[in-house]
Amino acid sequence: MLHKGGLIGVIAHPKRIKSIKFGLLSPKEIRKMSVTKIITPDTYDDDGFPIEMGLMDQRLGVIDPGLRCKTCGGRPGECPGHFGHIELVAPVIHVGYARLIRKILRSICRSCKRILLEEKERDGFIAQIKECQRNEQPIDNILKEVFRRAMSVTVCPHCGEEQLKIEFEPPTTYEEDGHKLMPADIRARFEQIPDEDLPAMGMDPKHVRPEWMILTVLPVPPVTARPSITLESGQRSEDDLTHKLVDIIRINQRFQENRDAGAPQLIIEDLWELLQYHVTTYIDNEVSGIPPARHRSGRPLKTLSQRLKGKEGRFRGSLSGKRVNFSARTVISPDPNLSINEVGVPQKIAEEMTITVRVTERNIESMRKLLKRGRKYPCANYVRRLDGRRVKVTPTNYEELAEQIQVGWEVERQLRDGDIVLFNRQPSLHRMSIMAHRVKVMPGKTFRLNPAVCPPYNADFDGDEMNLHVLQNEEARAEAKILMEVQENIISPRFGGPVIGGIHDHISGLYLLTRGETRFDENEALELLRRSRVTDLIEPSYDEAGRPYWSGKDIFSMILPPDFNLTFQAEICQGCETCLKERCEHDAYVVIRNGRLITGTIDERAIGAFKGKILDRITKEYGPERARKFIDDATSLAIRAITRLGFSFGIDDEDIPPDAQRQIEASIRVAEERVAQLVEAYENDELEPLPGRSIEETLELRIMQELGKVRDAAGEIAGRYLGMDNTAVVMAVSGARGSMMNLTQMAGCVGQQSVRGARITRGYEGRTLPHFRKGDLGAAAHGFVKSSYKKGLSPTEFFFHAIGGREGLVDTAVRTSQSGYFQRRLINALQDLEVKYDGTVRETRGVIVQFEYGEDGVDPSRGDYGKSVNVDRIIELVTAEGE
Amino acid sequence: MKGGTLLDHELVPKHEVLTEEEEKAVLRKYKVSKRQLPKIKYSDPIAREIGAEVGQIIKITRDSKTAGKSIAYRVVIDQ
Numbered sequence A: 001m002l003h004k005g006g007l008i009g010v011i012a013h014p015k016r017i018k019s020i021k022f023g024l025l026s027p028k029e030i031r032k033m034s035v036t037k038i039i040t041p042d043t044y045d046d047d048g049f050p051i052e053m054g055l056m057d058q059r060l061g062v063i064d065p066g067l068r069c070k071t072c073g074g075r076p077g078e079c080p081g082h083f084g085h086i087e088l089v090a091p092v093i094h095v096g097y098a099r100l101i102r103k104i105l106r107s108i109c110r111s112c113k114r115i116l117l118e119e120k121e122r123d124g125f126i127a128q129i130k131e132c133q134r135n136e137q138p139i140d141n142i143l144k145e146v147f148r149r150a151m152s153v154t155v156c157p158h159c160g161e162e163q164l165k166i167e168f169e170p171p172t173t174y175e176e177d178g179h180k181l182m183p184a185d186i187r188a189r190f191e192q193i194p195d196e197d198l199p200a201m202g203m204d205p206k207h208v209r210p211e212w213m214i215l216t217v218l219p220v221p222p223v224t225a226r227p228s229i230t231l232e233s234g235q236r237s238e239d240d241l242t243h244k245l246v247d248i249i250r251i252n253q254r255f256q257e258n259r260d261a262g263a264p265q266l267i268i269e270d271l272w273e274l275l276q277y278h279v280t281t282y283i284d285n286e287v288s289g290i291p292p293a294r295h296r297s298g299r300p301l302k303t304l305s306q307r308l309k310g311k312e313g314r315f316r317g318s319l320s321g322k323r324v325n326f327s328a329r330t331v332i333s334p335d336p337n338l339s340i341n342e343v344g345v346p347q348k349i350a351e352e353m354t355i356t357v358r359v360t361e362r363n364i365e366s367m368r369k370l371l372k373r374g375r376k377y378p379c380a381n382y383v384r385r386l387d388g389r390r391v392k393v394t395p396t397n398y399e400e401l402a403e404q405i406q407v408g409w410e411v412e413r414q415l416r417d418g419d420i421v422l423f424n425r426q427p428s429l430h431r432m433s434i435m436a437h438r439v440k441v442m443p444g445k446t447f448r449l450n451p452a453v454c455p456p457y458n459a460d461f462d463g464d465e466m467n468l469h470v471l472q473n474e475e476a477r478a479e480a481k482i483l484m485e486v487q488e489n490i491i492s493p494r495f496g497g498p499v500i501g502g503i504h505d506h507i508s509g510l511y512l513l514t515r516g517e518t519r520f521d522e523n524e525a526l527e528l529l530r531r532s533r534v535t536d537l538i539e540p541s542y543d544e545a546g547r548p549y550w551s552g553k554d555i556f557s558m559i560l561p562p563d564f565n566l567t568f569q570a571e572i573c574q575g576c577e578t579c580l581k582e583r584c585e586h587d588a589y590v591v592i593r594n595g596r597l598i599t600g601t602i603d604e605r606a607i608g609a610f611k612g613k614i615l616d617r618i619t620k621e622y623g624p625e626r627a628r629k630f631i632d633d634a635t636s637l638a639i640r641a642i643t644r645l646g647f648s649f650g651i652d653d654e655d656i657p658p659d660a661q662r663q664i665e666a667s668i669r670v671a672e673e674r675v676a677q678l679v680e681a682y683e684n685d686e687l688e689p690l691p692g693r694s695i696e697e698t699l700e701l702r703i704m705q706e707l708g709k710v711r712d713a714a715g716e717i718a719g720r721y722l723g724m725d726n727t728a729v730v731m732a733v734s735g736a737r738g739s740m741m742n743l744t745q746m747a748g749c750v751g752q753q754s755v756r757g758a759r760i761t762r763g764y765e766g767r768t769l770p771h772f773r774k775g776d777l778g779a780a781a782h783g784f785v786k787s788s789y790k791k792g793l794s795p796t797e798f799f800f801h802a803i804g805g806r807e808g809l810v811d812t813a814v815r816t817s818q819s820g821y822f823q824r825r826l827i828n829a830l831q832d833l834e835v836k837y838d839g840t841v842r843e844t845r846g847v848i849v850q851f852e853y854g855e856d857g858v859d860p861s862r863g864d865y866g867k868s869v870n871v872d873r874i875i876e877l878v879t880a881e882g883e
Numbered sequence B: 001m002k003g004g005t006l007l008d009h010e011l012v013p014k015h016e017v018l019t020e021e022e023e024k025a026v027l028r029k030y031k032v033s034k035r036q037l038p039k040i041k042y043s044d045p046i047a048r049e050i051g052a053e054v055g056q057i058i059k060i061t062r063d064s065k066t067a068g069k070s071i072a073y074r075v076v077i078d079q
């Protein structure tokens, strides 16, 4: 508890906090901590001087420069401010305790004021509460039980008084048997509750008396907590809290005058209610049941609760969330020529951001050189001399500073290539949302990053912005380098596989390169491998004319470690009934022997983020640094390959021959007829219900089935005419982007639109739209879209499509907000847990939460897909060696 | 269910009351006091089933997805 001048004492002599006790402020304490009583609603006199015993009294602290606090003598900034108090003419309810007051009112006798429990029962509860508190356990459930028991009692067990029903009208009105209970009556009752009964209600009588929930004295916060601001016009604008306090004092005065003048009871009650309203809204201006207090402009006032609550409130806004220095934010854009652990930083930003270097004997010459550069990048922005003075480096003083520099100075040098920084994209949902990168200073105004690191950040380049933080000390840099660099985070701790790897064109590029037997001569081979630090080409093959050539597979082999072995099925694998393995007709069986790609095509399964098998094996067997090099090489090879081979996609890539078009139309017509037949059978009561379904459900299911089948059939027909040379097909089968489903909808038929998994039925009475007959159960009337996106949708189809699309949008909107809230709660619950050196998971008191981390003690980001060892792989390696 | 116990249910893992020596060994192994162990209520049906007393430690052997078997300890509290 803070008493007069208490804060000052704390600042002068730091003390260790041993424990914190929560309780209520008693009127006595409020008066004791107050430096003055506040009696006048005025703030400043005509000369702009704070009025004594007004809301800006100089004993409450000072905010105007030049003045001194009349309590502690401190200047603005030194004086922490001091509380005052207002003596309320009549007691009022504290809204924050309104519900507890109701519970207590109902739990105590209206006559003898004792808790409505037999002494034995009461003591039983008190013992339970004590035991819980000793074990540091919550007592909420016991209290709930105490009140539940006491409130159900109708006759006092102590004096036999019959209890009357107490009604509560939120926020602050109480009635007993139809008669209003004034705050003074309630307070009088609470005063008489014996101390011995309080522990049963969870109150420690030393620190909490229930009558303190009904205010008779109001603390007035120091002016430093509600500073007024001076507008350009020279006019003063007061804080919302001050406005509210003015209201309270005014009503308080009027109340006093009226009562002294012997005004009629009705007027007194009105004024009392008004005082209650002002005190209520002073504490919480968003209470339901009463209109919020407003500013003259109509804006609701921001009072005490509003300062604390919500996202911008004191807790979430000011304490949990902080603004930091040495950070930058801008739009991101891709640069495939950067390594995955680099980040392109605009020179403008590099010039603003600094790293503080302490001058030593070893670096004094390089620091002097830096200073001698003047204002030319890369240079120094500030120096701190031995006397602690911070001096800006300017075109006029840099030469002088370069001469004066000595050991012990600090130089704030600009960001340079190779500096380690943290890079982050919100929402930071997992630890890979913040990774350490090496700076690469570049022209332009955007941060540049290799597209292979987009998946862990979940970034794209449609306007996304990211943050960058410059590390300020050696420990932070070391930690970032060891734990946070991109290559250290290739394997996700979520599932033990890679999260960084090829996306989009990386996959298409390597797919095109390694598919079939494309041949490249020496020039072409070198050109493709230009950026992939490969020093020697492997042995070429020779064509009929005896000219050397390299296949795409050979070229890809050159970026693999020379002793690398791996066998797996590619994404393009059709899942044939019996796998022909090496002789797979789709070339989907990837075999790598001694660093040579022998058969198979490279696609998402090989190098994709999340799925990339080669990526996964290289990271786990050759370490993060080799994996980084592999990803860099693979992505730049892919980009070079796709650029060289050419890859484009346009609307006419979905063209299918008129013949195919006719086939699709025919099968849709057949399906529509089938639906009509089903409907007819239903209407004639000839439909056999499916087990456990009604006839109506059966009909719906059969129709959905029929229409689902026809969409697949349309896709199948369209797919037959879009061969493996079609770029959209290449992207879909290799896993680069899109799916065959997307192609079906573009070239074949969009298919059934649904809301909550069923055909669309909502709309008008008996029909979805006025275009259809009432009771029409046909395909078109309930949202079947037979057109393709390419052909275009009819107006009714378009409308149904919008209905189906809207459901998806609403879903995502709802899901993100729900999962966001859940994430916040999880983080708050788990943030202090720690894996200790003995492998246990403990919270801050050392209480064990898990006896072995994850029950098996395995860090999934250091294991293999959740297991500590991959036995199959070891067998594979051992047997391969034997071969 | 006649004659069966809670422990027969497939969802109820093995619960055993530790002897004093075992208790000491556990507390020494994890370098903890009893209040730093997870808790179980005296009134918990399984605690009643195996006749655990307040202050005793119960050893729970569960099937684990990750480790096959996992062992946890809980101290019985009065409530």
Ligand SMILES: [Mg+2]
Residues within 6 Å of the ligand: A459, A460, A461, A462, A463, A464
């Ligand atoms: Mg975006």
Ligand SMILES: [Zn+2]
Residues within 6 Å of the ligand: A060, A061, A062, A069, A070, A071, A072, A073, A074, A079, A080, A081, A082
């Ligand atoms: Zn002061």
Ligand SMILES: [Zn+2]
Residues within 6 Å of the ligand: A109, A110, A111, A112, A113, A114, A156, A157, A158, A159, A160, A161
């Ligand atoms: Zn009584």
Ligand SMILES: [Zn+2]
Residues within 6 Å of the ligand: A573, A574, A575, A576, A579, A580, A581, A584, A585, A586, A588, A589
């Ligand atoms: Zn196959």
